Amino acid sequence: MSDISIPPYDGMPVISTQRLTKAFGNLVAVNDLNLQVMRGDVFGFLGPNGSGKTTTIRMLLGLIHPTAGRAVLFGMDNAYQLPAILQRIGAIVETPTFYPYLSGLDNLRVIAANSGMVLGRANNRRYEEVLDIVELRQYQQLAYRNYSLGMKQRLGIAAALLADPELVMLDEPTNGLDPAGVIEIRKLIQRLAGLGKTIFLSSHILFEVQQVCNRVAILRKGNLVKQGDVKELLREKEQVEIRMNRAEEAQEALRILQHLKGQEASWIGHIAIEQNALRQPLLLVDAPAARSADINRLLARHELFAAELHPREGSLEAVYLQATAQPNQPGEMPVVEAPYEQKKAADRTTDRTKGVAK
Numbered sequence: 001m002s003d004i005s006i007p008p009y010d011g012m013p014v015i016s017t018q019r020l021t022k023a024f025g026n027l028v029a030v031n032d033l034n035l036q037v038m039r040g041d042v043f044g045f046l047g048p049n050g051s052g053k054t055t056t057i058r059m060l061l062g063l064i065h066p067t068a069g070r071a072v073l074f075g076m077d078n079a080y081q082l083p084a085i086l087q088r089i090g091a092i093v094e095t096p097t098f099y100p101y102l103s104g105l106d107n108l109r110v111i112a113a114n115s116g117m118v119l120g121r122a123n124n125r126r127y128e129e130v131l132d133i134v135e136l137r138q139y140q141q142l143a144y145r146n147y148s149l150g151m152k153q154r155l156g157i158a159a160a161l162l163a164d165p166e167l168v169m170l171d172e173p174t175n176g177l178d179p180a181g182v183i184e185i186r187k188l189i190q191r192l193a194g195l196g197k198t199i200f201l202s203s204h205i206l207f208e209v210q211q212v213c214n215r216v217a218i219l220r221k222g223n224l225v226k227q228g229d230v231k232e233l234l235r236e237k238e239q240v241e242i243r244m245n246r247a248e249e250a251q252e253a254l255r256i257l258q259h260l261k262g263q264e265a266s267w268i269g270h271i272a273i274e275q276n277a278l279r280q281p282l283l284l285v286d287a288p289a290a291r292s293a294d295i296n297r298l299l300a301r302h303e304l305f306a307a308e309l310h311p312r313e314g315s316l317e318a319v320y321l322q323a324t325a326q327p328n329q330p331g332e333m334p335v336v337e338a339p340y341e342q343k344k345a346a347d348r349t350t351d352r353t354k355g356v357a358k
């Protein structure tokens with residue numbers, strides 16, 4: 001996990017969807033979705049291809065109408081107050097169109113002019129600010145066609161930041177980027193989080209999401225199968241890896257731990273026996289890393305002594321694979337963590353950002 005500082009929650013959801021559903025003919029692309037994104041979240045929106053991520057984002061932005069349910073952003077229903085909501089969002093859903101022969105800076109000027117931003121000193125300062133945030137200031141005079149793919153993507157984000165939005169929505173921002181470009185976007189997201197923005201990030205790249213996001217939701221076939229705090233989800237996936245000297249010892253350790261699991265060691269989850277690269281027997285115990293010493297003690301009590309014992313960190317990949325592998329239950333209901341306490345409706349209208357003159 002990164003050490004970015006996330007501003008404290010004030011209890012107000014920036015995005016809240018209630019049973020949000022979209023069907024295209026017979027295909028239910030998004031089903032009964034209850035999402036909750038809090039102020040200051042760097043929220044990872046994960047799911048395999050075709051699981052409904054883009055459809056959800058398009059509904060949140062009012063680009064398509066839901067078949068059922070509703071989306072409330074900043075406390076406002078987007079079916080009724082879309083313009084007020086959109087003023088507070090900077091989004092990139094598809095690669096933005098820029099003029100290839102204009103410089104990065106001139107492209108921003110065109111976008112500002114087209115969106116009715118007052119041209120003047122305030123705008124000039126804002127161009128500099130956003131170009132600094134995306135680290136393109138030194139390339140601002142370069143023609144867009146000479147930008148790398150990563151620079152183009154960052155210019156798109158700069159454009160989305162022009163009006164100083166509170167919520168930044170990025171749909172697969174690292175698609176097609178090389179590793180250096182991916183790292184640039186990661187650093188950029190961390191910078192935006194440091195500026196207090198709420199980020200909604202859809203991505204396939206689990207490692208990236210694990211690095212930058214504090215909360216995630218995982219979609220599968222349009223259903224929400226997991227939503228929660230990244231650290232907590234990772235903790236659930238911690239393991240203790242025990243190497244025994246002999247295969248028989250590993251079998252005996254397995255038998256003992258499985259027995260104790262039903263008794264004093266209820267914190268033990270699934271246990272598996274594998275081999276490491278040297279074909280030595282390994283016991284993989286689903287258990288909190290902090291329980292390593294306890295496991296050692298339990299085995300020693302039965303005259304079994306581990307040759308090596310290591311705690312293994314959880315990974316979002318393990319969380320994701322488990323969540324997306326679950327079979328579809330008839331009438332599958334989304335698994336939603338207990339929502340944060342919603343503050344009084346009055347709180348919802350108090351925190352408006354300044355934004356560039358429009």
Ligand SMILES: Nc1ncnc2c1ncn2[C@@H]1O[C@H](COP(=O)(O)OP(=O)(O)OP(=O)(O)O)[C@@H](O)[C@H]1O
Pocket residue numbers: 024027029047048049050051052053054055056
């Ligand atoms: N306009 C549309 N008409 C018909 N079906 C659609 C439409 N838009 C999306 N779909 C279908 O809805 C499902 C969800 O698509 P969506 O693009 O939301 O998934 P996604 O999770 O964003 O996938 P990807 O990661 O590949 O972009 C897919 O089966 C897709 O084919």
